[in-house]
Amino acid sequence: MTASPWTPPVQAERPASAPPHDPFSAPVRRIQPSSPPKRSNGLWVAIAALVLVLVATSGGLVFWLSSGTEEPAEPSVGSSAFPTTGLPGPNLKPWALFPPNGPEERSLATAAPSLVFIEAVFTGYLRNRATKAPVRTTPITFSRRCSGFVVTTGGHVLTSSSCVYPSAETTRQIALDAVARMLVREGTLAPGQVDNYIKTNLEKTEFTGIDPGSAPTSQMYGQMNDAKGNLVGDPAIPAELVKARPAETGNIALIKLARENLPVVELSGSAEVKEGSSLLVVGFGTDDTDFRTAAYTPRPKLVTVTGTARRGDASMYRINDDVGANSHGGFAIDPSGRVAGMVDQDLARPDRANRVVLPAAGLLDLLTEAGVKNELGASDRAYRDGLDAYFTGRHSSAVSQLEKAAAESPANLLAQAYRQIAVERQNSADDSSGRPIWPVVLLGGVGGILIVGLVVLIVLMLRRRR
Template structure:
């Protein structure tokens, strides 16, 4: 169920008798919690009023819980709270006397619309809200800087104060009392001239006090800057757009700070989109005569992942080097479609054409003894089909295994300094549980110029299988046709397997996971090893700081990664997330080094001045 609003639910916090609390994200992937009144309570006027009053009362209380959006007139009223201020949705239900239960107990806990709900236990103070939107304007705008409503709310004026004149002071009728100490002369005589030694010490004392004051002022200035300003430049308000143009957004695809988000954040930057353009000629198997004089060209699209900073990538062999039989079948389909466009073949006759010619033809290169040419191009983050030049990087096939021995291929990119993944080849293949999988996919109907983005999900293990001598996982879900060559990762963000086609299925869906132990063969044959670069290790350290709440450290380390490894968009995204959280929590940072140098210099100069002044005054008063 979704509210009528800008939010997408990601996971339930819990359910109670009158509604459900959810984790959700808005259109910019900012996290909120949403309380929704459901079932019998949603149709009960006293409960609707109590729900609105509770939200209003929480917002008006000193230090209370402000919300960023609401629709209290909806069929299922809802209120959204920023996650940075705590789990507001849960607190709203607790204010109504309702405790949350696991979502699995929804059928037993939530009173359905056909049931009867008891009246609210006690009314909640506060005027009911009869409109949707932010809290009552008299409260002022919400504290969160990314409030959904940016319009300025006119300040409500209180009753105009009526000026009153102060009561006139009563005139005193008594005369001033007589001076009890009349005297014809001044009572305080001027003191004599101070001695020279006294003047010297007064001067020295004043100078010492000046030094102390100067030190105190500079220290307070430097300390004040360090105590209230974050270590890195922080914007005054939250950005209204997403933190970065990252195709993969772990914080929006899984529950924030969950093991899934953290694992995906670690491994996600290594994903790449691969397009293979295969060019060849169909020939008669017996005579080698060309079936068509023009070359036949077709594309294969898949996912890969970087294994070291030198630009080596692992992917599926069936994508970047399809077998001759598969290539021939795809080429025959391409020729048949061309004949349909030329009106030389009916569209319904395409399968028959392929079947009739599959055993009679060969697919070769420009020479009958050569293999078809394969041009590889690789894109990062978000990708678009049919792109050969920039921003795509060229790739070269190094090694490829046959389908029955692992189906793993090694590709060398024409680009280096890329974020790499780490392996876990010792992962055990079992027939139970779930795997976190990631790869490229598209929602576009047309495949030629479709847009592909990295995506991820949890897939249940459906069983185990065999591929040659390898044990493989079979999973019950996939990420789409271009996801083969993608990854399955463990909670530490290490790759435990590669997604591949299930050849036993008619649709050949990408529902097989080849274990990471299969990678060593093709890598060993090429003399290539998997390794993390220094930016990769720093990125993981920065993520660890982010997920453990050490935001200044995360900002500094992830900022360095952005400079050294610009191909990692998640480093920039998590750096900005850390900046935002650092600002919200007002994390203090130490004063800049130049402030302390200034302090030391000022102190030294004043001390030298003191010595010179004492020496000068000493000579003068001798």
């Protein structure tokens, strides 16, 4: 028997790519990777909120501390008109006469220091025009009193011509009135015959100097601030006539005081004064009945322009009120404190009340003819800077500038007065600025707590991230 050949057993084929069997392998992973930590959004929100609160608290503290030192804005002073309400009684205290910091107070405070009381004293003899014989053997002396205002640092003053340079007819009339009253006191003329005596002898007499044909002598004096009549010594300042225009061509005069560095007022040649507009007129007045010892003080009054008129070649404004018989030569000012015109007598009125204003343009023309210029001095500029600081609440600057103005121009008593008020207001502000300490302590404590809380939150956040 034949034996068949031996063949090896056939083995099943395995894919070439299959990995070798790993007995430790498992269908799922036994160790899972840990998930990333959740973001601490709440912690970040808390930190951001804490930072905002801290910033707000710090800002509030800074604002509270600095709010008391902020410079106030300058109040606007319009040039339209003053309020229509009347002014209180006479007295040159602008801070008491007007609403605080109003345009009336500010304009009066600016211009009033330049106001001058003028007294012109004339001495001569009343003579018969035909025979030249004196009517009275003794000289006749009479005074004219009015207002004026300083326009240059050299002491030039604008005033009324009829006051300091009256016409020959006016001086005769005044001299005749003086003689008539002497005759009444002597019992040779009845009181009711005074006017007729003047009228009868006006064209028959002349008023001359010590010799026939010579001019009567005259002396002039000016007083700043309050004044007294018949005063020839200090504080009265001697003056002399520089230039004058008669009534028919302006009735304005320029005199020069024998003193410099007096307060100066600005003229507004371009001022537009219209019917119905308001002006503040200022001139000297008195309530005393004894002419020889009368005391005079500056008086302001708010007036309304009622119309325009002409006196010869000169134009003028009519106003509805006045501040008394001695206010001619005073000024009418606008809300900026500049002179819009000079107060003068209304010759068309029976009482010749001081109810016209001569425009500033004519005043400037007279200054040009005399070769002088309306300019402020260093003390005037310091005074205005001081007033500007005063009315805008910058008391420290006001004290400094007003002290400078008062030192350089001692006649400016308002500079001294406003300086004292500024000092008092500054002291009051310093006292009131001593703020209570509890807001600082409270805000500081809150800020400190917030800072500590912020640091703690940041530390916690960093630890959790580790």
